[in-house]
Amino acid sequence: MRDLKxxxxxxxxxxxxxHDEKQNKEGAPSFTAVCLDFDIVExxxxxxxxxxxxxxAAKSHLVxxxxxxxxxxxxxxxxxxxxxDLYYSALAKELEESYKSKSEIKRTENNxxxxxxxxxxxxxxVAC
Numbered sequence: 001m002r003d004l005k006x007x008x009x010x011x012x013x014x015x016x017x018x019h020d021e022k023q024n025k026e027g028a029p030s031f032t033a034v035c036l037d038f039d040i041v042e043x044x045x046x047x048x049x050x051x052x053x054x055x056x057a058a059k060s061h062l063v064x065x066x067x068x069x070x071x072x073x074x075x076x077x078x079x080x081x082x083x084x085d086l087y088y089s090a091l092a093k094e095l096e097e098s099y100k101s102k103s104e105i106k107r108t109e110n111n112x113x114x115x116x117x118x119x120x121x122x123x124x125x126v127a128c
Contacts, residue, residue, distance in 0.1 A: 006037060006075035008066045013037045013058050016087045017051060035061075036084060039077040 006012065014036040019029055020043070028045045033054035035041075040057050044050040065074050078084070 005072065007072050008062075008069075008075070011037070011075055013062075014087060015054060015058070016083055016090065017047065017054065018086060034079050034083045036079045036087060037077070038062075038075065039079045041079070 004012075015033065016036060017031055017033040020032055031044055031047055031050050033042045033044075033050050035054055035058040038058055038061050040054065040061060042050060042054050042057060044053065062075065064070070065072075
């Protein structure tokens with residue numbers, strides 16, 4: 001199987017967002033978001049804000065690579081294995097659950113399919 005590479009004009013970005021075991025100083029939950037293909041990591045206390053933030057960070061990264069005509073290698077910086085393991089574990093669980101019930105699948109305006117789901121003690125967003 002050939003390893004697919006992102007380019008300035010074609011590619012995919014995978015994301016995982018999960019609940020950290022630690023809490024902030026005020027005792028609120030803490031989340032980590034990772035763009036797995038660009039190796040961008042962010043953290044925050046509000047899941048919705050963090051989701052928007054990681055998506056914007058990935059978009060800004062892609063725009064910068066395109067506008068500055070930078071190397072495509074900047075679009076293929078894989079995040080550490082532990083984050084990919086979380087992604088694939090959640091994806092496998094989602095596939096298993098899809099046999100039991102329908103997952104929430106949304107098609108965006110640019111025809112990208114995103115699946116959002118939860119697993120115990122983790123909040124996950126997977127976009128493919």
